[in-house]
Amino acid sequence: MTRFFAWAAFLLGSLFFLLPLIGMTEFSLKARRGEYSFDAYMRVFEDQRFWDTFSYSLILAAATIVVGVFLVVPTAYWVRLKLPQARPVIEFITLLPLVIPAIVIVFGYIRLYNTSSFLPMTGSALGTDILLTMGYTTLALPYMYRSVDTGLRTIDVGTLTEAAQSLGAGWVTILARIILPNVMVAVLSGAFLTLAIVLGEFTMAALLNRPAFGPYMQLLGANRAYEPPALAVIAFAITWGCMGLMQLVTRLSKHERAKA
Amino acid sequence: MSFLTLTHLEKTFGQNRVVKDFSLSIAKGEFISLLGPSGCGKTTVLRMVAGFETPTSGGITIDGRDVTGLRANARNIGMMFQAYALFPNMTVADNVGFGLKVKGAPRAEREARVAEMLKLIGLSDLGGRFPFQLSGGQQQRVALARALAPRPSVLLLDEPLSALDAKVRVSLRNEIRQIQQELGITTIFVTHDQEEAMSISDRIVVMNGGVADQVGAPFDIYNRPRTRFVANFVGTLNTFDVQVTDPAQGRVTLAGQSLTLPDAPLASSVGQTLSVALRPEALRLGRLPDAEALLTARVTDVHFMGSVIRLKAEMAGALVSLDTFNRPDAPPPVVGSEVEVSLSGRDFIVLQG
Ligand SMILES: Nc1ncnc2c1ncn2[C@@H]1O[C@H](COP(=O)(O)OP(=O)(O)O)[C@@H](O)[C@H]1O
Numbered sequence A: 001m002t003r004f005f006a007w008a009a010f011l012l013g014s015l016f017f018l019l020p021l022i023g024m025t026e027f028s029l030k031a032r033r034g035e036y037s038f039d040a041y042m043r044v045f046e047d048q049r050f051w052d053t054f055s056y057s058l059i060l061a062a063a064t065i066v067v068g069v070f071l072v073v074p075t076a077y078w079v080r081l082k083l084p085q086a087r088p089v090i091e092f093i094t095l096l097p098l099v100i101p102a103i104v105i106v107f108g109y110i111r112l113y114n115t116s117s118f119l120p121m122t123g124s125a126l127g128t129d130i131l132l133t134m135g136y137t138t139l140a141l142p143y144m145y146r147s148v149d150t151g152l153r154t155i156d157v158g159t160l161t162e163a164a165q166s167l168g169a170g171w172v173t174i175l176a177r178i179i180l181p182n183v184m185v186a187v188l189s190g191a192f193l194t195l196a197i198v199l200g201e202f203t204m205a206a207l208l209n210r211p212a213f214g215p216y217m218q219l220l221g222a223n224r225a226y227e228p229p230a231l232a233v234i235a236f237a238i239t240w241g242c243m244g245l246m247q248l249v250t251r252l253s254k255h256e257r258a259k260a
Numbered sequence B: 001m002s003f004l005t006l007t008h009l010e011k012t013f014g015q016n017r018v019v020k021d022f023s024l025s026i027a028k029g030e031f032i033s034l035l036g037p038s039g040c041g042k043t044t045v046l047r048m049v050a051g052f053e054t055p056t057s058g059g060i061t062i063d064g065r066d067v068t069g070l071r072a073n074a075r076n077i078g079m080m081f082q083a084y085a086l087f088p089n090m091t092v093a094d095n096v097g098f099g100l101k102v103k104g105a106p107r108a109e110r111e112a113r114v115a116e117m118l119k120l121i122g123l124s125d126l127g128g129r130f131p132f133q134l135s136g137g138q139q140q141r142v143a144l145a146r147a148l149a150p151r152p153s154v155l156l157l158d159e160p161l162s163a164l165d166a167k168v169r170v171s172l173r174n175e176i177r178q179i180q181q182e183l184g185i186t187t188i189f190v191t192h193d194q195e196e197a198m199s200i201s202d203r204i205v206v207m208n209g210g211v212a213d214q215v216g217a218p219f220d221i222y223n224r225p226r227t228r229f230v231a232n233f234v235g236t237l238n239t240f241d242v243q244v245t246d247p248a249q250g251r252v253t254l255a256g257q258s259l260t261l262p263d264a265p266l267a268s269s270v271g272q273t274l275s276v277a278l279r280p281e282a283l284r285l286g287r288l289p290d291a292e293a294l295l296t297a298r299v300t301d302v303h304f305m306g307s308v309i310r311l312k313a314e315m316a317g318a319l320v321s322l323d324t325f326n327r328p329d330a331p332p333p334v335v336g337s338e339v340e341v342s343l344s345g346r347d348f349i350v351l352q353g
């Protein structure tokens, strides 16, 4: 009986989630009157702005991941090693971006770093890109920190550090050769989440006026009929691709650990 | 000439004085065990030598050089942990070669040394494996090789055998001792297992509550324990109360039998009661011509352990343990039977403190 209800709930949830998706996909295929076609997709792929904004966001996502890894891995490691009592505090701080709206953060940036400020970051494209990367890093922080911290829990950080120290290793060597390789799976899953966030982000990119994928989706949505759902399907495919990769990486590493 | 010296080491965690006035000097190539119950400060002493803890006061020198304030990664010390602590992301060979790589040794030299180390621990074929593909005993041998590869001046081992099963524990401890002697490396070995400490050490430091109670060769620690704590912690002990009859000659009586204690003259007066102890093997079954006294005992328990038979018996108002060797032609006494037990005053340990 409980099984029946479990399945019923699952089915209901699936319908709630899948029906709009199916409807949207179906609609995106109806660009040609009277028959299904990929015309809308073709037009999206033929649009140069799609490729420009997509590659721009991809590059920024990569930058965000690099900054995030350099920020989070040493921090999470240090907290686990030396300040275990500070972990709740750090966890709270990393959760703040979930509570503070992106628009608040970006207005803060604009006030602090506008062209007449002490550090006029918004004065140049590069400066704004750096600012945007920092913003993305903040948005991705909760996910990155959590997955790295979980990864660190699977190894004996303290003893491995001491073993490496007794063999003559300094902090940089320990982080690069021992800690990072052992939390690589966690870093990768954090990275895929970051990628998904950056590709879909609208507020920051729009307010900083950068040609990112999020604002492009919005622009297309406001002006066209069939292309936006096509683009949405593409975006979904990318996000799901990321999640699939995450699963794959985790599965592979579990397989490796299972042999232990 | 001592190679590693610890002078008046103290370590305090908050209000907790964990190591108290700990001094020790270790000769080059010596194998020292720190032996004591859990929580007595063994690991803390070892970690101060390794550089993972800073002494509250006192000093440490290695080969004449003061290392008290030196960082752990500058001390050139090999360390082995209870939890193996192999780097999970590296192969066995990379683990063993890690120390040399950090030091910037050229590849050829590194590979030669790794091969030499793997041969030393008998795992030459397993260089390409990852730690999780090895048994516990193999992992710990790799940890030993990794610690020894950079030619450390001191080897520190913190209960390296505790996580292994009994058979592997015994064979690996012998292997560690053999390799240690082969390389002549100065070693401190921490354990709470007295048999382990006695079987492989040159000298043992028995620790109690952060203090070194007694330092000595296994033979001396076992046969001439200086404190009640050491006597009880190292080996099994039968204690008796005896009456002093002649302190100058060391003569006492036990259940009407006169005995001469080894530590004469005794610091007590006639008629006083003294607490003395005997090891199980000093109580000998049967009537022996060289024994000073003969008592009867009632057997309450028989444990046949192979080469040794351990009896429990009531004797002179106390429950005692008595060890005797197995003999194929003489079956052990049965429970409830009366046996004769020979003993001599010279085997007694006079307990102080
Ligand atoms: N980092 C620390 N902070 C506080 N107390 C500690 C710390 N390390 C050890 N202690 C305390 O010091 C005492 C001795 O510990 P330890 O040296 O590990 O003993 P052993 O190795 O002999 O079991 C224990 O009571 C332990 O709780």
Ligand SMILES: [Mg+2]
Binding pocket: B039, B042, B043, B044
């Ligand atoms: Mg310990």
